Amino acid sequence: MIPFNAPPVVGNELEYMQSAMASGKLCGDGGFTRLCQQWMEQRFGSKKVLLTPSCTASLEMAALLIDIQPGDEVIMPSYTFVSTANAFVLRGATIVFVDVRSDTLNQDESKIEAAITEKTRAIVPVHYAGVACEMDAIMALAKQYQLWVIEDAAQGMMSCYKGRALGTIGHIGCFSFHETKNYTAGGEGGATLINDAALVERAEIIREKGTNRSQFFRGQVDKYTWRDIGSSYLMADLQAACLWAQLEAAERINQQRLRLWQRYYDALQPLAAQGRITLPSLPAACEHNAHMFYIKLRDSDDRQALIDWMKEAEIMTAFHYIPLHSSPAGEQFGRFHGEDRYTTVESERLLRLPLFYNLTDNNQKTVISSLLSFFA
């Protein structure tokens, strides 16, 4: 069976995890956490990067940091993972969904302004498949209406928009190191990128259960106390050790994924030219990280037929999000603004192919030939 995904493994993970075990410090903010955070701050240019247990936790931290209150509204696409919405619903917000663009499946930047009301507090762009949202337009709207921008860059580490790293353009960015992502912290993990210097001190406090323990550990205060609301949003250093092995190999992982992505693209181009499938499109402003390779079929029946065909050939493929606005919690906690022109139809015809760092050339060839034979 060729799996849809396998967590990336580069080889040094166990050595670094053993070293973390031997250090006698396994909790958060140990040596490996510092290495990972500094690497990301330097590479991406964020003011402060804080490792967290998950992107879900990072989004929750962001909602606390911008003080989301009951009745506030937050604008995001409906075509996203539940955590994008849940983080704000947990603070009492109403989610306002807007349609996606058919080319990238990212929130359509031209649909946002009409969804803004006097209750709107934030826009949450989700960089689907590691392909950038149209951030210039989103940041201009945020400035005009004084809104926060929280980038859900769960899939976006190592991608850029006009040369700027995803996750560093909004006021706050959130990465995921779940095992399905390009880099993993042993299965689960995340990072909060604080790009607005004014938020850094409070971000550290919220992450440390509402205390100024980070300042205490740096010797800036002689005892730490309860300062604010907060929770435990630290990643264990054992997990950071695993992540560090992958960050050291980040360029190699990225290049390999891009190679795999391009091979799919080139092999499937003739099918696209015949109008049998639609291939992903990459806006010129975006340098992507090959987080995923998807194709779009004519409709959900065609997609199911292909899923069954591939399964018969022992190849796992996967569709993706069920739009949030048509799910029970989405109906309860949100509303869709404007017309759902693309969200539902595009989500019903999208299919993801196996793409992971350790996918062998032979297995990729098998995926491609099975797919081509379906259309033959």
Ligand SMILES: Cc1ncc(COP(=O)(O)O)c(C=O)c1O
């Ligand atoms: C767009 C998006 N946001 C948030 C998340 C949540 O990430 P995590 O599993 O690290 O909490 C995911 C996970 O798949 C995601 O795809």
